[in-house]
Amino acid sequence: MILLDPDHIAALTANTAASRAAQEAGKRDPDHVPVVKFFNPVGAATWLVTELLEDGDTLFGLADFGFGCPELGYFSLNEISQIRLPFGLRIERDIGFDGIVPLSKWAETARAAGSIIHAQPLIRSVGREEWPARDGDKPSE
Numbered sequence: 001m002i003l004l005d006p007d008h009i010a011a012l013t014a015n016t017a018a019s020r021a022a023q024e025a026g027k028r029d030p031d032h033v034p035v036v037k038f039f040n041p042v043g044a045a046t047w048l049v050t051e052l053l054e055d056g057d058t059l060f061g062l063a064d065f066g067f068g069c070p071e072l073g074y075f076s077l078n079e080i081s082q083i084r085l086p087f088g089l090r091i092e093r094d095i096g097f098d099g100i101v102p103l104s105k106w107a108e109t110a111r112a113a114g115s116i117i118h119a120q121p122l123i124r125s126v127g128r129e130e131w132p133a134r135d136g137d138k139p140s141e
Contacts, residue, residue, distance in 0.1 A: 012052035034099035070110040
């Protein structure tokens with residue numbers, strides 16, 4: 001499976017450009033809605049991605065390796081794509097994923113719930129209306 005299709009790349013790089021523009025203007029960094037979710041089909045590792053840097057490899061988002069402490073940070077698309085799992089499986093993209101809310105809400109909920117996997121039903125139950133994007137932010141879907 002190709003982890004990022006052209007639409008994902010366009011949305012992720014647009015988010016990166018918006019974040020850089022905000023930083024350069026001295027404004028608050030936009031709180032982007034995750035564009036894509038990667039997951040381990042035989043384990044707990046999950047990544048929610050909001051940005052793709054100019055190098056085409058470095059991603060920003062929320063990473064959760066199943067240890068109960070999801071963290072915001074940077075990770076490598078190349079490294080994720082090179083992971084080999086049992087039964088010939090690899091890391092996959094959740095084709096039905098909808099980020100629904102900004103990354104900060106995902107991080108807050110995942111930390112409280114112990115994982116992105118446990119946060120997902122909580123976020124779905126509350127939904128977009130309860131956690132709107134911050135002023136001036138547009139969901140990046």
